[in-house]
Amino acid sequence: MGVLCYLTENKFSLWPLVLCISVAEMAVGQVRYSIPEEMAMGSVVGNIIQDLGLDIKRLKSGRARIFTEDGSEYIGLNADKGTLVVAKRIDREELCKQVSPCSLHFQIILENPMELHRIDVEILDINDNAPYFSKKEYNFQVIESASPGARYSLESASDPDVAMNTIQTYKLNPTANFKLNVVSLPDRTKYIEMVLHTSLDREKQEEHKLTLTAFDGGDPQKSGSVKINVIVLDANDNAPVFSQSVYRVTVPENAPKGTVILTVSATDNDKGTNEEVTFSFSQHTSRASSLFLIDPHNGEMAVTGVLDYEKAKHYEIDIEATDKGGLTDTSKVLIDVTDQNDNAPVVSIISFSNPIPEDSPLNTVIAMLNIKDLDSGKNSQVRCYISPNLPFKIKSSAPNFYSLISDDVLDRETVPEYNITITAVDGGFPPFSTNKTINLKISDVNDHAPTFPQQFLTAFVTENNSPGMPLLTVKASDMDYGSNARISYFLEDNQLNGMSASAYFSVNAERGEILAVRSFDYEQTKEFQFRVKAQDGGSPPLSSNVTIKIMVQDQNDNAPQVLYPVQTGGSLVAEMVPRSADVGYLVTKVVAVDVDSGQNAWLSYKLQKATDRALFEVGLQNGEIRTIRQVTDKDAMKQRLTVTVEDSGQPSRSSTVTVNVAVADSFPEVLSEFTDYTHDKEYNDNLTFYLVLALAVVSFLFITCLVVIISVKVYRWRRERFFLQIQRESSCYSILPAPLRRRRGHRYAEAGVQL
Ligand SMILES: *[C@@H]1O[C@H](CO)[C@@H](O)[C@H](O)[C@H]1NC(C)=O
Numbered sequence: 001m002g003v004l005c006y007l008t009e010n011k012f013s014l015w016p017l018v019l020c021i022s023v024a025e026m027a028v029g030q031v032r033y034s035i036p037e038e039m040a041m042g043s044v045v046g047n048i049i050q051d052l053g054l055d056i057k058r059l060k061s062g063r064a065r066i067f068t069e070d071g072s073e074y075i076g077l078n079a080d081k082g083t084l085v086v087a088k089r090i091d092r093e094e095l096c097k098q099v100s101p102c103s104l105h106f107q108i109i110l111e112n113p114m115e116l117h118r119i120d121v122e123i124l125d126i127n128d129n130a131p132y133f134s135k136k137e138y139n140f141q142v143i144e145s146a147s148p149g150a151r152y153s154l155e156s157a158s159d160p161d162v163a164m165n166t167i168q169t170y171k172l173n174p175t176a177n178f179k180l181n182v183v184s185l186p187d188r189t190k191y192i193e194m195v196l197h198t199s200l201d202r203e204k205q206e207e208h209k210l211t212l213t214a215f216d217g218g219d220p221q222k223s224g225s226v227k228i229n230v231i232v233l234d235a236n237d238n239a240p241v242f243s244q245s246v247y248r249v250t251v252p253e254n255a256p257k258g259t260v261i262l263t264v265s266a267t268d269n270d271k272g273t274n275e276e277v278t279f280s281f282s283q284h285t286s287r288a289s290s291l292f293l294i295d296p297h298n299g300e301m302a303v304t305g306v307l308d309y310e311k312a313k314h315y316e317i318d319i320e321a322t323d324k325g326g327l328t329d330t331s332k333v334l335i336d337v338t339d340q341n342d343n344a345p346v347v348s349i350i351s352f353s354n355p356i357p358e359d360s361p362l363n364t365v366i367a368m369l370n371i372k373d374l375d376s377g378k379n380s381q382v383r384c385y386i387s388p389n390l391p392f393k394i395k396s397s398a399p400n401f402y403s404l405i406s407d408d409v410l411d412r413e414t415v416p417e418y419n420i421t422i423t424a425v426d427g428g429f430p431p432f433s434t435n436k437t438i439n440l441k442i443s444d445v446n447d448h449a450p451t452f453p454q455q456f457l458t459a460f461v462t463e464n465n466s467p468g469m470p471l472l473t474v475k476a477s478d479m480d481y482g483s484n485a486r487i488s489y490f491l492e493d494n495q496l497n498g499m500s501a502s503a504y505f506s507v508n509a510e511r512g513e514i515l516a517v518r519s520f521d522y523e524q525t526k527e528f529q530f531r532v533k534a535q536d537g538g539s540p541p542l543s544s545n546v547t548i549k550i551m552v553q554d555q556n557d558n559a560p561q562v563l564y565p566v567q568t569g570g571s572l573v574a575e576m577v578p579r580s581a582d583v584g585y586l587v588t589k590v591v592a593v594d595v596d597s598g599q600n601a602w603l604s605y606k607l608q609k610a611t612d613r614a615l616f617e618v619g620l621q622n623g624e625i626r627t628i629r630q631v632t633d634k635d636a637m638k639q640r641l642t643v644t645v646e647d648s649g650q651p652s653r654s655s656t657v658t659v660n661v662a663v664a665d666s667f668p669e670v671l672s673e674f675t676d677y678t679h680d681k682e683y684n685d686n687l688t689f690y691l692v693l694a695l696a697v698v699s700f701l702f703i704t705c706l707v708v709i710i711s712v713k714v715y716r717w718r719r720e721r722f723f724l725q726i727q728r729e730s731s732c733y734s735i736l737p738a739p740l741r742r743r744r745g746h747r748y749a750e751a752g753v754q755l
C-alpha cells in the first residue's frame, strides 16, 4: 500500500506536521472485507490497524472517522481497538436489491496530515428470504375448446436473495392438464407460463385447482406457492395474437405524464365482435401499473407516474390481449428508462482547516471535498473549479475527491479572509451546477515590526522643570493583529553625559509617554539624544526604534556677572580722567556676562547713581563710561558712579557695580586725595606713630651707647697720659708731635663709632 510512503520519507524531519500538510498528494489506500449480511451489531468487520498499517495513536491524533457519500452508517469505527464493527443491521436485500456483488464503500479520513483510505465491504448474501408471489391466487378462464399448446402467462415469484439463494425451480401440481414452461429471456430474467397439454372438458371437470411452487437453491431450501384456479368455459374459436412476443422500448426519465411510449397491437382471425381485442396489464403487474397505463382499445401505452432513473432503470410489464370470447394472448413490455441530467452535483466538505496561518507554504491543503452527481454517464461527469483570482486551486486527489490547496503567498495584512466559491458543473445538457462558498480566515503571524511615523522626534522643555513632567508621547503602529500588534515602549539604555539615559528619562511602556526624571539645567546640558524602542508581543518579538531629541530651553535663572571693574572688598581702584579730557572721553568700560542665553543674556547698562550725573554717561549696549561735558577745575576730584547691568529676560535680573573715577592730572595727586580719608587714614596714623616711636627708641639707644663708649675711651686716654708723664718725669721727655696726638684721638673716636 502506498499509503504511508510520504510519511516514511519525512520520518526524520523535525516538523512532520508542517511538511505533511504541505504535501498536496493525499495518501490513498484501499482495503476490502467481506461479511455476511444480518451480522449482530458490534461484530468485528476488520482490523484497520493491521490492514492499513496505522496505529491507535495515529487514529486518535488524526481524529479518524468514517465518511460515506450517502451518509449511511452501517459500519462504525472503534477507534480504541482500531476495528471496524457492524453499527446497524445490514440487510443485503434492502441495500443492493438484486445487484450482486453488493458492497459498502466508504472512506476512512485522517487529519494532520490528511489521509484517505477507501474501504470496501462486500455483503454476502444468506438465504434469509423465501420465494413469494405477489398474489394469493390466480383465476383463469380457459375455453374448453382450447387446443393443447395454449399458453397462459404466470407471474414469476420473487426472492430478494441472489445467486443460489434466489429462485431456482418452479413446480406445478397437479400436472394432469397443464405443464409448466420456464422461458429464460436474454436478460437472464425468467418468464413462466402454463401450457395446456391435455384438452379440457368442462363437462367432466368445471374447475381445476393447481398449485405453483417456487424453490430457491439455499440451504436449507425455502419455497413459496400460489393457488391457480382454472375455470373451464364453454366453446370457443381463435385467440388473439400479439404482433410481438416481447416489446422493448426506451423512455427518458421525467417523461411528462401522458407521454405515449408504445403502441401494441394484436390480431384475431375471428370475425365480428370476436375480432375486437382489448388490451390490459396482466393481473400480477402491480408495481408498474401505477406508472403506466394501457389504452384497452388502441393499445397505446402512456406514462402516468414519475419515472426516476435513479430509482428504477427497468420495468417489465406483462400485457394481455383478450377477445370477446375470452381468448387471450400475452406479451411482455420491457421498458428501459434512460438517464436525464436531473441531478445537480452535490459538494460536501469532508475536512476544512480554518483558519490557516498566513505563512502557510504553497500547496497547503485547506479543505477536502467530495463531489457527487447521482446521474450517470456524461451527466455525472463533474468538473470543479473555484472563483478566479484567488490564491488557491483545486486539485483532484481521488475519483470524486478534491483538495483545495494554497497556490500563492498569503498575507493577512492584505486580505484577512477569503470567500472561496467552489463550483461543480456536470457534463449534462443543459449542465447543472452547484456552488458552495466557504469562508476561510487567515490567522496572523508576527511578520511586521512596529513602525514609528518619523525616525526623529524633537521636544522642548524649559529648564528647571519639575521631575516627572511629561515631555512627549511616541506612538508606533503595527500592521499585525492581536498580541502581535500589542506594542510596548522601552528606553534604550545608552549613556547620556556619563549617566545612563534612565537617570534622565523614563518611558511608559504602554502609552509611550516620555517623562523627565529630573530637573534639567540649560547651563549644563542644552540637549539630550536617546532612542526609544517599540517592541510587539509576537514570538519572537519584532522591534524598531525612534531617536528622540530633547532640547532644553533657557530660563532667566542667572543674573549678569560683572567681570570689570573688579569689585574687591576694601581696596580702591579708580579710573583717572585728566582735567583736560574732552567731551566723550572714554573713562572705562563695564564688562559683564550672563551665562543664560539669548534674550536672557542680552545685557543693558544704566547709570543708577553718580556724584555728578551731568558729567558721565554709560553706553546702554556696550557699558562704556564717557564724559558728556568738558571737565572743569570745579569738578570734584572723586567721582563715584553706580552702574546697573540688567538682562532682558522675563522677568529680568540685574547686578550693580560701583566705579570710582578720579578727576586729576597726576597719580600722586590722586593718591593724596584718595588716602586722606576713609577708615584707612586711622590705620596709617597708627602705623606712623609706631614707626616714629621705634625710630626714637633706636636713636636714643644709639646716642646712649655712643656717650658711654666715648666716656670710657676718654677715661682710658687720660690714664695713659698720666702714666707717660710719670715716665718722662722720671727719665726723659719724649716729645710727641701735635698731629700724632690729634691722630690718636681721632682713632679713638673712630673706634667709638664702630661700636
Ligand atoms: C464573505 O462573505 C461574508 C458573508 O457573505 C461577508 O460578510 C464578507 O464580507 C465576505 N468577505 C469577503 C472578503 O468578501
Ligand SMILES: *[C@@H]1O[C@H](CO)[C@@H](O)[C@H](O)[C@H]1NC(C)=O
Binding pocket: 492, 544, 545, 546
Ligand atoms: C534603530 O533603528 C535603525 C533603523 O530604524 C536601525 O538601523 C538600528 O540598528 C536600530 N538600533 C537599535 C539599537 O536597535
